[in-house]
Amino acid sequence: MEINLSQEQGKVSVSVFKVKGNITSEVGLQEKAKEVHDAGIHHILLDLSEVPYMSSAGLRALHYIFSLLRAHEESDQATKAGIAAGTYLSANLKLYKPNKHVTEVLKTAGYDMFLEIHTDYKKAIASF
Amino acid sequence: MEINLSQEQGKVSVSVFKVKGNITSEVGLQEKAKEVHDAGIHHILLDLSEVPYMSSAGLRALHYIFSLLRAHEESDQATKAGIAAGTYLSANLKLYKPNKHVTEVLKTAGYDMFLEIHTDYKKAIASF
Amino acid sequence: MSSYFLRIEKASLNDLDGIILFIEESTKKLEVSSAVTKDVVLATLEAVTNILTHGYKDKPGWVEIVIQRNGKSLIVCFRDLAETFDPTQKPTPDISLPLDQRPIGGLGVHLIRNFVDEVIHQVPSQGGNELICIKKDIFP
Amino acid sequence: MSSYFLRIEKASLNDLDGIILFIEESTKKLEVSSAVTKDVVLATLEAVTNILTHGYKDKPGWVEIVIQRNGKSLIVCFRDLAETFDPTQKPTPDISLPLDQRPIGGLGVHLIRNFVDEVIHQVPSQGGNELICIKKDIFP
Numbered sequence A, B: 001m002e003i004n005l006s007q008e009q010g011k012v013s014v015s016v017f018k019v020k021g022n023i024t025s026e027v028g029l030q031e032k033a034k035e036v037h038d039a040g041i042h043h044i045l046l047d048l049s050e051v052p053y054m055s056s057a058g059l060r061a062l063h064y065i066f067s068l069l070r071a072h073e074e075s076d077q078a079t080k081a082g083i084a085a086g087t088y089l090s091a092n093l094k095l096y097k098p099n100k101h102v103t104e105v106l107k108t109a110g111y112d113m114f115l116e117i118h119t120d121y122k123k124a125i126a127s128f
Numbered sequence C, D: 001m002s003s004y005f006l007r008i009e010k011a012s013l014n015d016l017d018g019i020i021l022f023i024e025e026s027t028k029k030l031e032v033s034s035a036v037t038k039d040v041v042l043a044t045l046e047a048v049t050n051i052l053t054h055g056y057k058d059k060p061g062w063v064e065i066v067i068q069r070n071g072k073s074l075i076v077c078f079r080d081l082a083e084t085f086d087p088t089q090k091p092t093p094d095i096s097l098p099l100d101q102r103p104i105g106g107l108g109v110h111l112i113r114n115f116v117d118e119v120i121h122q123v124p125s126q127g128g129n130e131l132i133c134i135k136k137d138i139f140p
């Protein structure tokens, strides 16, 4: 697995992680997210378009990054209501183009309820 | 497995094999049948009332004894017609009181179509 | 959940009575119905007889039997160190034929298939055979 | 019928890409649909990851994978020599809870159960573990 980082400017600075290869370990993703987070960037778009398979190690990484960025959410009324209603989607971590295998893993774990999945790159950046 | 032999006189001489214990080998039954056959007795009633389980080794023994005694069948018209129609039941080898486990093995192998199963001892002897 | 093991270093046909007792006791502990116990005993007789007569060619040989609950299924597993042979590939014999038109024998594998719901053959790492018999949906 | 074997003496997470290739190639030879291949790859990733991270505690260890057709079923079997552990007894996690109310992880066994029809855990004679995953009724 290879991770390439780039930065995009929307309403906020977004760090784009482009992953190439199967995600079978959480370590690389977590380390990169921590670095970016410590450098002051709190919005990450994970580009999964070149990931054939993802194991539960990838779910662990997503969970970790979700929690890492969670502290920086603006906790407005809408967010609070969403959390209470169980309809809350992360505003800081979003996914781009997971294939159907990866999507199935996300759904089977119930992660699709908490992470936006985008298929249009420009709209994904603009959504942050 | 223990086999006890006795002789009964009906219309013909019938050798009764009383088996005690599980039938898990064909050897004992086949040897005893051969002895009895060579001594000139061609009608055998196999008393299975004290057999808890029978394996396919028992089926092999039945098949062997069936064939051994088969040569002595009176081949009248009825027998021949029965063979042709597949409704032939051995006149020389019959079974007495197999339990439901043993009966299931006989049925699963399709042997119940060729061997009479008796539950009344006197009628069994008289039927030869 | 509990597994019950029986390992016989030098098994022969004389051990079959003891093997039946082992199956009856383990299925009792697993609270299996007597109908299922009967099916498992009958499948066991055939599986072990084949190992001893065909696999080990009537010489004493190592046999292991494992019986365990797996969710709603009961699993019985037979292991040996004889030559690898996959009985699941045997065609079904024609049991509608008159006896004198049939070969003697050839019914053991048919009986196993009839008494359990699924039969799997595997080759363990150390060689030999593992035959896994599954009775499905027998536990609540 | 054909079985496909992969044995790695000192397996680590780096071997997972190679293991995926092995599964893809063997399922292709067995003429399995791509949907089934996907399910088997995903179950394999979880089974092997658990062996390596929990069973062998991230140290290199012996792993064997066997994939074979069994009648209408496809069987995939994972063997290791780590401490015996039966994952089939793990309760199902509550995947309806919000992420921040869930522990991290605990999803591997749930994924395996979701991707195959039956999961059996056994202890081989030499110790360790054997996890048997069955995809049912996928062959004509």
Ligand SMILES: Nc1ncnc2c1ncn2[C@@H]1O[C@H](COP(=O)(O)OP(=O)(O)O)[C@@H](O)[C@H]1O
Pocket: B056, C050, C051, C054, C055, C085, C087, C090, C104, C105, C106, C107, C108, C109, C110
């Ligand atoms: N464990 C085994 N090892 C080698 N060959 C076997 C084994 N089990 C079965 N066979 C072969 O398959 C055939 C059919 O077996 P089975 O249906 O049990 O009938 P039988 O044992 O009465 O011949 C046997 O005759 C034998 O050639």
Ligand SMILES: Nc1ncnc2c1ncn2[C@@H]1O[C@H](COP(=O)(O)OP(=O)(O)O)[C@@H](O)[C@H]1O
Pocket: A056, D050, D051, D054, D055, D085, D087, D090, D104, D105, D106, D107, D108, D109, D110
């Ligand atoms: N092969 C194994 N050996 C030992 N323990 C295991 C094994 N597989 C799973 N476990 C235990 O079961 C738990 C749940 O496993 P799993 O559902 O795969 O989630 P995760 O691996 O993410 O914790 C693990 O945390 C571990 O304690």
